């Protein structure tokens with residue numbers, strides 16, 4: 702294991718302040734010369750900050766914790782599971798906050814690095830805005846919007862009525878992968894990867910289809926993150942009930958349409 706890998710493995714401990722002074726000095730020496738580790742440290746600090754705000758007091762409600770852990774074990778079903786479980790329980794007993802933050806972070810980072818993407822965007826926007834010297838007020842507004850999205854994402858992911866929907870790529874988007882998290886009370890979070898670029902002048906629009914609504918209800922346009930990635934985090938659109946739901950993504954003229962007109966790209970139901 703080289704120096705970079707060794708430090709990378711310690712960044713979570715470093716950000717959570719769980720290292721002795723000598724260890725911190727070692728990490729800081731490396732951070733001064735490694736852009737990748739420095740960036741990851743900043744993203745982890747942002748993510749933990751927001752999770753800490755989202756986590757009620759020092760101890761998460763047990764139902765919430767069970768939910769996070771269930772998701773964690775689904776995402777990380779590994780042969781060494783028994784050992785890992787013991788380790789998590791021990792940490793839980795000694796440091797509930799750390800346990801909750803780490804478990805929540807694993808869940809969130811497992812979602813196609815959803816938050817990492819939004820925090821990376823934060824960094825990009827910060828840099829771009831500084832370059833053109835736009836006034837601080839405008840910068841604060843945009844950062845608040847992105848931070849608000851992170852908070853909504855956490856609310857959706859931890860909602861008691863949250864259901865996961867795996868979407869399948871169809872036709873031109875056969876190779877795409879996508880997953881949605883739907884909570885009738887909190888909203889919809891959808892991430893997609895390996896989508897082809899939409900035709901010029903068009904974008905991807907997300908639809909919810911349910912028995913409670915007369916037709917497909919728009920959830921909004923998938924924000925393109927580059928490299929075939931897209932993401933949308935929205936409060937629940939009106940008119941969609943708590944029963945069976947189908948989620949579809951079509952390509953539509955920029956700005957979207959009130960009802961779908963273009964080709965289907967992603968489709969999934971629960």
Ligand SMILES: [Zn+2]
Pocket residue numbers: 704705706708709731735737738
């Ligand atoms: Zn490094």
